[in-house]
Amino acid sequence: MRSLAQAITGLELPAVEKISEEQAEEPFQILIATILSARTQDATTHAASTRLFRRARTSRTLAALPVKEIERLIYPVSFYRNKARHVKACCRMLLDRFGGRVPSTMQELVMLPGVGRKTANLVMILAFKSLHNICVDTHVHRISNRLGWVKTKLPDETEQALYKATNSRWWPYINLYLVTWGQNVCRPIGPRCGDCVIADVCPRIGVPRRSAT
Numbered sequence: 001m002r003s004l005a006q007a008i009t010g011l012e013l014p015a016v017e018k019i020s021e022e023q024a025e026e027p028f029q030i031l032i033a034t035i036l037s038a039r040t041q042d043a044t045t046h047a048a049s050t051r052l053f054r055r056a057r058t059s060r061t062l063a064a065l066p067v068k069e070i071e072r073l074i075y076p077v078s079f080y081r082n083k084a085r086h087v088k089a090c091c092r093m094l095l096d097r098f099g100g101r102v103p104s105t106m107q108e109l110v111m112l113p114g115v116g117r118k119t120a121n122l123v124m125i126l127a128f129k130s131l132h133n134i135c136v137d138t139h140v141h142r143i144s145n146r147l148g149w150v151k152t153k154l155p156d157e158t159e160q161a162l163y164k165a166t167n168s169r170w171w172p173y174i175n176l177y178l179v180t181w182g183q184n185v186c187r188p189i190g191p192r193c194g195d196c197v198i199a200d201v202c203p204r205i206g207v208p209r210r211s212a213t
C-alpha cells in the first residue's frame with residue numbers, strides 16, 4: 001500500500017475523489033456524484049455532476065426538478081433514466097426522513113434509493129472521514145483477487161473478506177489506491193505488469209500469462 005501511495009501521485013484521480021476535493025467534501029454532492037458514477041467513465045461522471053450541481057446544489061432544489069430535466073442534465077451517464085429517478089427519489093427521502101441532510105451511518109445510507117454498499121461506503125469515507133469502511137468497486141474486487149488478498153466471486157464478499165485480510169489503517173485508502181491503479185496500470189484487460197510497482201509481491205492470480213510479463 002505504501003508503494004501504491006507513492007506510485008499514484010500525479011495520476012488522474014477517480015471522478016468522485018475529484019468532486020470530493022472540489023466541493024470541500026460536501027456530503028450531498030459526494031452522494032449524488034457516486035450514484036451517477038456507477039458503470040460510467042470518470043470523465044462522463046465528472047461532466048454530468050458538474051452540469052447537475054450548476055442547476056441544483058441541494059436536496060431541496062434537486063428534488064424539485066422534473067425527472068426529464070435531471071435525465072437531460074446527466075446524460076450520457078449509463079442508465080441515466082434509472083439514475084435520474086433514483087436521484088430524485090433519494091432527494092425526496094433526504095427531505096422527508098433526514099431533514100434534507102445526508103445521514104452519516106451505513107444503516108441509514110443504504111435505505112436511500114439508488115444507494116448500495118459501494119456508494120454508502122464511499123460517502124462514509126469521503127464525506128464523513130470514516131476510518132472503518134472499505135469501498136469495493138470492480139477495480140478493488142479485481143485487484144484484491146489478483147494480489148491474492150482475497151478469493152471471492154462478488155464485490156460484497158470482497159468487502160467482508162478485506163476487513164479480515166488487511167490492516168485497518170489502510171481501509172479508507174484501499175478504494176483510492178486500487179481504483180487509481182486499476183484505471184492506469186492493473187487494467188481489467190491487459191494489465192501492465194511490466195510497469196507495476198508491486199509486481200514483486202503480486203502472484204497475478206487469474207492474469208493471462210501474456211499480460212503478466
Ligand code: SF4
Pocket residue numbers: 143146147185186187191192193196197198199202203204205207212
Ligand atoms: S503485477 Fe500485474 S496483476 Fe499484479 S497488481 Fe501489478 S498490474 Fe496488477
